[in-house]
Amino acid sequence: MAQIFRPGADTYARMVLLSIVLLPTLAIFLTYLVMRSSTVTGQDFVLHQWPPFSHAHHAGELGIGCRMCHNSVEKAASAGMPSTHVCMTCHSQIWTNAPMLAPVRESLADDKPLHWTRVNDLPDYVYFDHSVHVNNGVGCSTCHGPVDTMPLMRQAAPLTMGWCLDCHRSPEKFVRPTDKIYDFDWQPPADQEEKGKRLLVQYHIETSHLTDCSVCHR
């Protein structure tokens, strides 16, 4: 009887057997990488803004505090975006004719708010509250990174749920004293673990319920 397969068929058979193991492994590994890449998380992406507001200039070089513009950060869920009038506090006096600031002047003249592109965008089913964080030892730079060095705002953290839980599971690694919340130069000291644990007591942070679903989702 004639042979059905040529000798090369064995190679194909082995390749198929190998790929039954390799392809799913590879697919899982690739998905793992892609889901953590900035393409999906948006981390480190600098978005176009008009006007091209520079935090590096205002917060870094000029030393304007965060709460000058984001004035509800200690009181509300949203940190708050400045009204055009806040911009005009200075820009009615300086750089009054700068082409870069034309949208601000138009906004004031037309009585229409400026349109910013949101950089740190959480899903709508996450009820993030700024006030509870900044009042309990979480500084701006912990999540937003070195904003005072960013010419245009970029997303410093991946903003995945796993990243949120890194802190919610062990907040003692991240909390800082009350007077350092708005300090962009603050770095965790060598004895952060020990100091952090004392700060948890001071802020009354009950870690056992910090990862309950309803803390962030309703």
Next chain:
Amino acid sequence: MTAPSALGLLPPGATYASVTASVADPVLREQAGRRWWLVFVVGLVLTVVMLGSMFWLFYEGIGIFGNNTSVVWGYPIANYVWWIGIGNAGTLISCMLLLTRQKWRSSINRFAEAMTLFAAAIAGLFPILHLGRPMYFYWLVPYPNTMGTWPQWRSPLVWDFFAIASYIIFSIVFWYVGAIPDFATFRDRAKSRAGQLIYGALALGWRGSARHWVRYEAFYHTMAALGVPLVVSVHSVVGLDFAAGNMPGWQETIFPPYFVVGAMFSGFAMVVVLAAVTRSFLKVEALVSLHHFEAMAKILLAGSIVMGLSYATEAYQGWYAGDDVDRTFLAFQFHGAYAWLYWCQIAFNVFVPQLFWAPAIRRSIPALLVIAVLINVGMYLERILLIINTLSRGHLPAEWSLFAPTLWDWLLLGGSLGFFMLLFACFLRLVPAVSMHEVKQLVPAEAAA
């Protein structure tokens, strides 16, 4: 009745060649008959109905089902439990009967395993279909996700996922490995080039050498030994889906073994139906003989007695525990809105199979078919009543409400039956439906007898 031989499992004068011919020729040499096409087309139409219902479900959401805020599980979960139960008997026949050296299994194990595979696969669909957000079903898988979370290990639903997944993977591998020597036979007898290539690839270069057989037997028996605990675990876990809840009628320690027996009971009933179908389509009346049906009828009889005992135990425990909610539930089960269904269930599962005490009924194919279908209906009633009886009479009287299935409930159930028919019809025309190499092992013994 002519006694064909001492064992009576093979026709008189059966040889290796006649066994091969009776299984392979209908597939490789003969055209599919009109009856086969009828089954195929009906199955295809119902499959389209199932796919259409699934599309509408995904588009519109689970509101299309009869489920309500109290009866939160309805047909989808009943379908799931029923199908996975059907899927239990194939592995039982294959593994437990192989290990206990029941020779009559070899004629029916292949299509019983195929039944298992198809039924378990269909069963696996329904937990996904009953989800509000079915696209996230994979959250049951423990994988390193960006949410930094793992599945809830204390939830029986997660155990369920593992039980079904390992059972389906096991069923595929066991079924395929068992068929390798037969695929080689098909390869050697195939007339078309495509047939040679496809069956040749599936046979994995099987030559039937002594070394092949030694390794094959060792592997196959090891798999069979693995299969027995799996078949018990898969339906025990389905039982725990209910028993781990705190609802009346669910929270019972008897559930895991009771579910396993119920599953084997309904699965064997389905095997009887499919055996009757297979032997008439493949004209293998000689290989699947009345002796096989008689053996299966005895198992069904034993199953019905255990089921009766389980129902009685369940009712007794509910009464003896004395809790108001349990007694309310029992009263509802016996006298409530669905009581007539409950008494049908008892009649079909416990009393009708008692007819098998009569040898004439055990050897009558029409009687067997009718009783087997009634058992399958009775087992479906058991699954749906398990859900709607309990959920209609929960702890809070203010939340008591009745369940009524919608058109889509019926279409999805009927569609899944059609999909099963379609898969089984394809199986009959494409795969060696009777395990030739295992039947042939009986030839020398029969010849000597």
